[in-house]
Amino acid sequence: MTLHYLLGIDTGGTYTDAVLYSETAGILAKAKALTTRHDLSVGIGEALENVLESSGITAEAISLVSLSTTLATNALVEGQGGRAGLVMIGFGPDDLKRDGLAEAVGTDPVIYLPGGHDVHGNETRLDLGALEEALPLLQQGVSSFAVAGYFAVRNPDHEIRVRDFLRENCHLPVTCSHELSSKLGGPRRALTTLLNARLVSMIDRLVGACEDFLCRRGIDAPLMVVRGDGALISAAEARLRPIETILSGPAASLVGARHLTGLDDAVVSDIGGTTTDVAIMEKGRPRLDAEGAVVGGYRTMVEAVAMRTFGLGGDSEVRINDRGLMARMELGPRRLVPLSLAAALHGADVIGILERQLRATHVGRHDGRLAIRTGVPDHLAAGLQAQEAALFARISNVPVALEQLLTSTPQKATLDRLVARGLVHICGVTPSDAMHVLGRQGQWNREAAELGLRLAMRQKDGTGQPIAGSPEELAERIVARLTRQSSEVILTACLAEDGIGDIDPSRSTLIDRALRREPGIVQFGLSLDRALIGLGASAPVYYPAIGEMLAVPCEVPGDADVANAIGAVVGRIRSTVTVFVTVPEEGVFVVSGAGENMRFSDEEKAFGTARRRATEAALAHARDSGADDAAVSIVEEIDAPQIEGNRKLVEARFIATASGRPRMVHD
Incomplete structure (x- = not known):
């Protein structure tokens, strides 16, 4: 029997994990490195070098490499991705109003062409005139194209002709709807195709970064990518259909959870830096969503695990509303670069800004907020408006304080658009910073985390009092908020699986009383009918309290931090x-x-x-x-x-x- 060594990689929003696995001996070694979004090969290379070194296995002995990623999921949750041109064949403007397509399109250009087919594949004549006229200017403002034809699943000829025309006349990637789904429902298929087109450059960079490292290290093994339903596809297929990798990371985590715990029935909740993903496992297999995966509020046509993804994680934005008598706190859905991480990467530049703001006598509107370029290639900044380009030019690879960057109120909206395009990161206070202040995490810079919380606690509530008396008090409130919001999103997912998704746990008085164990003549309690499995690098510090709040046994396996990478190598x-x-x-x-x-x-x-x-x-x-x-x-x-x-x-x-x-x- 040939002994196979399998290399599993998971590239998340904050960390890249690597696992070396043997089908006979199990996990041989694991390693982590920061995900380097400006150049993914740096983080991937560091994680893989570390895991190879600690295992003692030679590069030539690797038989298979498998990759899972949350980058596509994160991009859709955060509203990021390249600008895409949508070509609609046989559809009209009214069709944009269906299935959330208009909202997904946003300001991206749409071209309508006469043509398409009927349910039996009979054609209406295709006219490329409008596309021919618009293409010279259009290709300068987009990074890819999406093509959707009326009943293209019954006859894809018009989509293929438009695709061939685009490829002959420009060099941008083109996605056709019939390549992604065989289901009827044109607007939703167009939505799926548009999202796919936006993700092409991101997944292409990820796969390319992996391939470059494998080539450099002499690893001549097939590269697979985890699909959203937990199955594997070749790297070449993932490049063509990156939309299929949405929920790739969560799907891999379910496969990994089953492998690590042996539990057949469980609620699996995976917390990362950007998102929390919740799914149900029954009889050892994840439930699949027959209607198509929902990510970032969009119902796609991608078959995937019945996973619900929420913008809540260790790096979630801490939003403090100080307008009421008692200051209220919410986390997410946007990811920030934690101040502790920003300082770990940029040292004195970050510390100096925070100390200067803390010395100021007045509380600044943008205290504790910095901006920095993500470092993606320049061509991905194509199509910026004049005001966006001007603001982008003032942001560099060194953090700059928002108070210095934003000189007028409209510029805040401009900055938000740059963030949505994936060109700029905002640095600020997150739960990860709170954990550093409390001493429960220590991988980054605690000083910056404490300075950030000191700035935040200077805000006053409606009574004129500071929202917290110490950084530690504010940190405890942030962590308590994450515990409560995590419990709510887990309940949201479970209630939806039970067919009562119209109950919102964040607004329900009864659920609130049950979670707070509030005394009364009538006492309320709730629980789950199966165990909770907590996954993710920070699961050991967060999930015991979440399990306690939900009154359910909670299992955090020893290798919960690399469950996705494990799931990637044991899939089919x-x-x-x-x-x-x-x-x-x-x-x-x-x-x-x-x-x-x-x-x-x-x-x-x-x-x-x-x-x-x-x-x-x-x-x-x-x-x-x-x-x-x-x-x-x-x-x-x-x-x-x-x-x-x-x-x-x-x-x-x-x-x-x-x-x-x-x-x-x-x-």
Whole structure:
């Protein structure tokens, strides 16, 4: 039996984790490094060098490398991503009003072209005139294109022609909707395609950073990426369809949670720097969301674990509302660079700003807030408006105080747009800083964390009193707020799974009384019907209190900090292909999907062709993704009601799924 060494990587918003794993001996070594967003290869390289050094395994012995990431999820939660041009074929402006598409588009350009197909794949003539006219100027303001055609899942010809035109006339990435989903629902498919286009450059940089390191170190092994449903795809596939990596990290964490705890039924909650991801595990498998993953408020067509992602993590923005009699505190959804981390990276520059602000006699509106470039490549700043470009030019790779940067009120909105584009980070107080002040975390700079909390506690509530008497008191309140908000998001996810998602735990008086154990003639309590598994690097410091608040057993496994990286290497490749049979007229059967449309006069011949085509396409796709000895299963869904005593075929769907372990380089 060949001994395989598998290398698992998880690139999160704050940390990049690496694990060296053997299928016989388990975890051999693990390591962490800060995620370096300006150049992802730096953080990836550091984590991988550390794990190889501590394991003593040579680079040549690695059989497989597998990557999970929360970067795509974080980008959608935080409203980040490149600017994309959306080409709609056969749709009109009113279609933007459906499925949240207009909100997702925002200020990105949309081009409408005549064309498209009907449900049976028959075309309306395509006219490229509007795109030809707009392209010279359009390509200067976007970083990618998304193409969505009317009923393209039944006939993708127009999407392909538009894609080919764009590729011939500009060099930007192009995503077509039929490549991402075979489901009907044009506006939601267009939304999914738009989000995919925005993520292309980010995932391309991530995969490229991994490949560069592997090449440099002489690791000649297949590179896989975890998909949102926990399955693996090849790095090449992930580059084409980065939207499939949304919830990649959370999906990997579920696979890792099952592997680390052995629990079959649990609520799994994974806290990172940017997000908290909550999912339900039943009988050893995660529940899948049949309607498509919801991330950042958008319902996509990506099949993924039924994971709910909330903008709450160790690096969440601490927002203090001091307008009432009692100051109120909320965390997230935006991620900030913790002041303790900023000072660990930039030392005296950060400390000097905070000390100067603390010496001032008046409380500044932007005290404790700094801005710094993320360091992404310059071409990703394409399409900035004049005021955005001017402000961006004043921000460098060294933190600058917002009080010095923002000279007028409108500039705050301009800065927020730069943050949303992923070009600028805001540094400020976060729960991670509170933990440094309390001595429960110590990896970064405690002095900066304390200075930040001293600045924040100078704010006064409605009674004219400072919101806290000491940095430690404020830190305890921040951590208590994270405990409460974490409990609320876990309950939100569980209530939704129970079909009562209309109850908002953050607004419910009864849930509030139950969580606070408030005494009364009527006493309220709540719990979960299964254990809570806490994952993430900071899970050991946060989750015991969360489990106590929810009155549920809480398990934080010893390797909770690298559960995603573990899940990445123990997953399987899985490919699903759907082929349709429809009846446009009596006695005519049209087979569509996984190839050109075909017409038959015999139903059984059409069904046989559809079965064979779905099976062969699923197997071929699984093999292309690196599956070894893939097995295939097929599900047939036939809609054929009896009408006036006669069977009438409406539609048949042949869904083939091929699955197998990744091919190892030393097999």
